[in-house]
Amino acid sequence: MSTDLTAALAATSPAPRTRRRPRLLPRARAVAAAALVLVVLLALVGPFVWGGPALQELSRSLEPPSLAEPLGRDHLGRSVLSRLAHATRLSLALAALSVVTSALVGGLAGVVAAWIGRWVDTAINAVSEVLVAVPALLVVLLAAALADGSLLVLYVGIAIAQSVEWFRVVRARSAVVLAGPAVGTARMLDLSAWHVLHRHLWPELRPVLLTLAAFGVGTSVIALSTLGYVGVGLRPPTAELGLMITESLPFWSQAPWLVLAPVLVLAVTLLALLGVRREEPSA
């Protein structure tokens, strides 16, 4: 596009300060946000409303959904809704914790590597290359297998696996910004490191970080449930989405709601997380 053209168009647009790129499908984002709010509500409020996720009533095994028990009961007569609420809380809490941890660790490492460069960059990068060469889930799987279903180890494994992603993205983006003429000019003006972080790096990184965080929550939720599903994650009788799917699979023809409920929560959570991402703004 010729500058002539863009200049002419820019000149005719209203006040540039308030100018934003039109959001992609605002309605889709609203729906996604609403779905996410519902899932979070289920996680926050649900466990208090429907208690006793491990409470067994064998006489009521595989009871179909009713008004009192909207999702029925599983093969051990436990309330599926209660288990679902507790499992969702567990998944989201672990995901949030992992994302915050990995963002801090990976993000800081990324900025430090890009800022200092030289051997520091080489060293941190080498560690990340090793970790990235191994599939992330395998890292978590190894950790989980060693620790035999400990929640703490699962959290550490997921956080480490995700830190690599944060590190790589933040480092790549920061390196471009830090080597650019804008930061060069700031250095010639003898401006502080705080100025570079606050005015140059952070505004450039912020949209990427939000996107990464949304993806990170999704990956954590998936990782936890995948491990539960294949039987190396948390141990029964913990209410966990992956475990719930595994446990109810044998009864899928008699009581399909048992399988569908956790699958639905997973699908809605992940789609909503993808949907709420804002498009990255351009200068």
Place this chain on the structure above:
Amino acid sequence: MTVHLHRVVVRHAGRTLVDVADVHLEPGRAVTVVGESGSGKSLLAHAALGTLPAGLAVHGAMSIDGVPHDVGDQAGRRPLWGRTLALLPQEPVLALDPTMRVRDVVAEGAPTFARDRRAARRAALERLAGLGVAHAAGAYPHQLSGGMAQRVAFAAATIGEAPVLVADEPSKGLDVAARDDLAALLRRHVEGGGVLLTITHDLDLARALGGDVLVMREAEVLERGPVEQVLTTPTHPYTARLLAAEPARWAKAWMRDGGPPEGSPLLVHAEQVTRTLGGRRLFTGLDLDLRAGDRVALTGPSGSGKTTLGRVLLRRHPVDSGRVTHHDLARRRGRAPVQQLHQDPTQSFPAFVPLRAALGDAVRRHGVAPGRLEELLGTMRLDPGLLERRPGGVSGGELQRLAIIRAMLLHPALLLADEPTSRLDLLTQEETLDALMGQVEQQGTALLLVTHDTSLAHAVADREVVLPGGVTTPTAVLAGR
């Protein structure tokens, strides 16, 4: 083949961007549209081609060899692209597909491409050979120099044998030699009976092409006629102003014949400096002294290492051998004695931050006197309201003046201006350099001007360092004014 445009009007959001009564393009006579950025000259050409972006209201009629076309129906001319109408784009390196080899890019446009790829490739090679770039056939676009890329783009644009060629700012970013080359190519097209419409703000290109010239401003054609008449004895005052904006015709208070006063302190001493970059020897054994108030132009063709030399002298780029010493150019609070202006000012400001915040940090860091920023804004005739915007929301000329303000806030001793106006049109260039040189004169700053425009270098600098650019010539030539 003749092309006539009648009453072409382009509007956007209630503003008229183009309103041109008629343009006649005839074989064998070049037509060139000149004017400043935003005058609508590019839009006119794209309206004729049918390549305007959506969202613009377009009206008008055109006839191509007597066949009528509705200019408003932009898609209507699509079947003519490449066969009848062809576009030579600006910045050819960006226009060529970076993932394809040169001969394949060119072959895609050949009329036989759909039926016989072999023949298309042969035609592409022939055309490249005819333009003297046969050796580049196997290269990728990023491996080409600016001048070579321009020839390749020319080959790609003309392989379809389209009689009507539209060139949109074709000389942008080219040095003098490459521009003369380009003018020769375009003239060859005209002499071969082709129709040529060129859009440019480069009056030298217009002169080299000959034929007719149209001067546009604010959507309208102000003056038209044979080049030699319009560009020597203009009748419209705006054309006269445009001509006076050419550096060769400047008469400014800050222009001078001598150098800085005798005995000015030495700032930079470069001794036997040598630098090789990417296997190319840029300069060898170069000696250069810069004193306070010096004005030195670093010139040479693109890729000759002008910018590298500038950054070497600032000690912001390593040398292979030799030494660059600075005298009293250390930074501390209240003093940032070495500054740089970039070719693209948008890249020298933080992109997502309002300009006031970006400039404010420098003001606070160095305790700049309150009111100094406003005073400089006033001197450069800039609206303080611009500071509330982000760099992307300010025009190139205004942003470059803001960059000048930022650089000159702290009374720097040495300023490297790296092609500060090469992306600006003539009038904006004059305004920007006037603002810059006013400050340089007032503050006694030493200036290193990197430019490929020799007339600009003559107008601004006391002396020039000419980098030859060729691989063979080993030493830089020091040329007097």
